[in-house]
Amino acid sequence: MQVLGISGSPVLNSNTDRLIKTVLDATGLEYELVKLSEYDIHPCRACLGCANDNICKQQDDWHIIENKIKECDALVIGGYPTYGTLDSRTKMLTERMYSMHHQKMLNKGKIGVAVAVGIGRGIPSVDHAADQIAAFMEMEGINVIGKISGTGNITCLSCGYGGPCGISGVPMLFGAGAIPSKDKYTAIEDQKEVIEKANEIGCKIREMLVN
Amino acid sequence: MKVIGISGSPTADSNTDTLIKKILDATGAETEFFKLSDIKVGPCIACMKCVYTNECILNDDFKWLSKKVMEADAIVIGSSTFYGAASAFTKAFIERLYSMRHIKLLTGGKLAATVAVGVAAESMVTEWMGNALGAGGMEIVGSMTAKGTPCCFVCGIGESCHYPVWNAYSQEMTGMNFGVEESYREFLEILPDNKPYEHGSARFLAEYRSVKDEPEVLAEARKIGQALKDKFENSKKTAGDQKCKC
Numbered sequence: 264m265q266v267l268g269i270s271g272s273p274v275l276n277s278n279t280d281r282l283i284k285t286v287l288d289a290t291g292l293e294y295e296l297v298k299l300s301e302y303d304i305h306p307c308r309a310c311l312g313c314a315n316d317n318i319c320k321q322q323d324d325w326h327i328i329e330n331k332i333k334e335c336d337a338l339v340i341g342g343y344p345t346y347g348t349l350d351s352r353t354k355m356l357t358e359r360m361y362s363m364h365h366q367k368m369l370n371k372g373k374i375g376v377a378v379a380v381g382i383g384r385g386i387p388s389v390d391h392a393a394d395q396i397a398a399f400m401e402m403e404g405i406n407v408i409g410k411i412s413g414t415g416n417i418t419c420l421s422c423g424y425g426g427p428c429g430i431s432g433v434p435m436l437f438g439a440g441a442i443p444s445k446d447k448y449t450a451i452e453d454q455k456e457v458i459e460k461a462n463e464i465g466c467k468i469r470e471m472l473v474n
Numbered sequence: 475m476k477v478i479g480i481s482g483s484p485t486a487d488s489n490t491d492t493l494i495k496k497i498l499d500a501t502g503a504e505t506e507f508f509k510l511s512d513i514k515v516g517p518c519i520a521c522m523k524c525v526y527t528n529e530c531i532l533n534d535d536f537k538w539l540s541k542k543v544m545e546a547d548a549i550v551i552g553s554s555t556f557y558g559a560a561s562a563f564t565k566a567f568i569e570r571l572y573s574m575r576h577i578k579l580l581t582g583g584k585l586a587a588t589v590a591v592g593v594a595a596e597s598m599v600t601e602w603m604g605n606a607l608g609a610g611g612m613e614i615v616g617s618m619t620a621k622g623t624p625c626c627f628v629c630g631i632g633e634s635c636h637y638p639v640w641n642a643y644s645q646e647m648t649g650m651n652f653g654v655e656e657s658y659r660e661f662l663e664i665l666p667d668n669k670p671y672e673h674g675s676a677r678f679l680a681e682y683r684s685v686k687d688e689p690e691v692l693a694e695a696r697k698i699g700q701a702l703k704d705k706f707e708n709s710k711k712t713a714g715d716q717k718c719k720c
Contacts, residue, residue: 273519300519306562308484308511309554314629345572346606351517351565357557365629368637368671399557402642404671422525428577 265472266294267335269328271342271353272380273300278415278451279380283341285451285458286376286411289465290337292472297328299352304328306355313362317369325359332360332370337468338405340396341378343415344388349379349395357399364403371404374471376411376464380451383414384436408471409464413457414449475503475706478546480539482553482564483591484511489622489685490552490591493695497550497587497616500699503706508539510563515539517566524573528580536570543571548585548702549612553599554622555592560599568606575610582611585705587698591622591685594643594652615705616698620691621657623682633676641670658683 268287272279280298287294302324312320319325332338342353349357363369377396381389389412397407419432420443433441441447451457479498483490491509498505513535523531530536543549553564560568574580586607590599596619604614624639626632640662643652647670655664661680668675685691 273517300517306484306511306566307556309625310484311625311629314631345518345565345569346602346609348559348565348602351562351569354557354559354565355517355562358562361556364637366631366635366637395557395559398648401647402557404637418520418522422522422576424525424577426577430575430577430579 264295264331264334265292266290266337266339266468267331268294268296268339269341269356270296270298271350271356272298273352277380278413279341279343279378282380282411282413282451282457282461283339283378285461286339286378286465286468289462290468290472292469295331297331299356302328304355304359307358307361314365317363317365317367319359319362328356329359329363332363335373336472337374337376338370338400339376339378340400341380342392342396343379344381344392347388347391349392353396357396360403368404373405374468375400375405375407376409376468377407378411378413380413380415382417382432382436383412386436389414408467409460411457411460411464413451413454415451416448419443420447475501475548475703476546477501477503477505477548477550477702478542479505479507479550479552480567481507481509482551482561482567483509484561484563485554488554488591489620490554490589492685493589493591493618493620493691494550494552496692496695497589497699497702500696501548501703503548503703506542508542510567513539515563515567515570518569518572525576528574528576528578530570530573532570536567540570540574543574544580546584547706548587548615549607550587550589551603551607552589552591553603555590555594555596555599558595558598560590560602564603568603571610579611584612585615585702586612587615587702588617589619589695591620593622593624593639593658594654596620613705615701618694618698620685620688621683623684624658624662627661627678627680627682633678634674636671636674638674638676640664640676641668641674644670646670
């Protein structure tokens, strides 16, 4: 497997998943997409047991993901912002990847792509989440060739509460008085520029790995 | 007054823990301290089952911790800084507080204080925690940061490793000045032949950095605890006055 996609989004077949998959498909290479919410992984415990052998001593599903990361040449990591910063599952992944950092920098020179999907529409948190993934990758010596931010759906659209909610995010995004409705949903496939960028980055991965 | 302290630092007896406990002590209130790495509070699964009940359906320690949050008048939350952001322990806990937000904003009106400890970027972490708790309707009474022990001081090979934390946050690597060298002047000497990610060369002037040795940091924690106490007493007094007028 040459290209590995990792999604921190827990939502089934989410916009985040599909945006990562767009990049992966465009590579035309053998790939795998891993969804962190399907694995039992935990935050780093800062025990530094990995300092000498680069192997985390926590016994959980991290080791399955770790083996996949070791095998790949390009890594596409996607997350989403919660309260304005990268979600905790993707954050966990970055922390556990720290075991590969010490002395040898095991991921140095790999190709990296940072993907984030957030509520967008002028709210900067999605770019912040993508930047956070990219900054992490750079600290790991990964060659970040692209960052992609896509727009997803605020939870207030799908929460199901029909009544007036004083803390709804819908008016913030769609204007005063706006209420949840089906036409406000967006799918990543409808965002032409985002899909184009994902395709371009996928092709670039292919060029770099094949040539 | 009830105050709870929640630490997202996984290190035993960490600087983060010390500062949270100092704040708790200075409130003079009934306090409890919880360490997220000792219990299990996983990430939000975005199932939205909490919309009407404001109760998360995940069966882990958030079940009782959320009750502690609801019983508390004030919350002190602290995190270590990993990769320029709050620890995943802290992040997961704050995500789970979202269950209490829907429609009713159950945490609204509580007082809060934030603490972040790190080598660099800890001010971003304390600011983020304040924003997130503020979105839950809490009033941030105080926030503070402190410099901690870089993990590269204790891993065993930090002086010669090419990739220590001061190199990861260096101007050469990030294009930003996090001021690590300056703020660790008494603890770390980065030698002239050090080249980030190519050649590591440093000398340690201390084995660790403890907030217990920094009176001004401890004083700031006490000040925040006192501010929580004053704020709570004032709000109680105001509420009492309003009651009399009725």
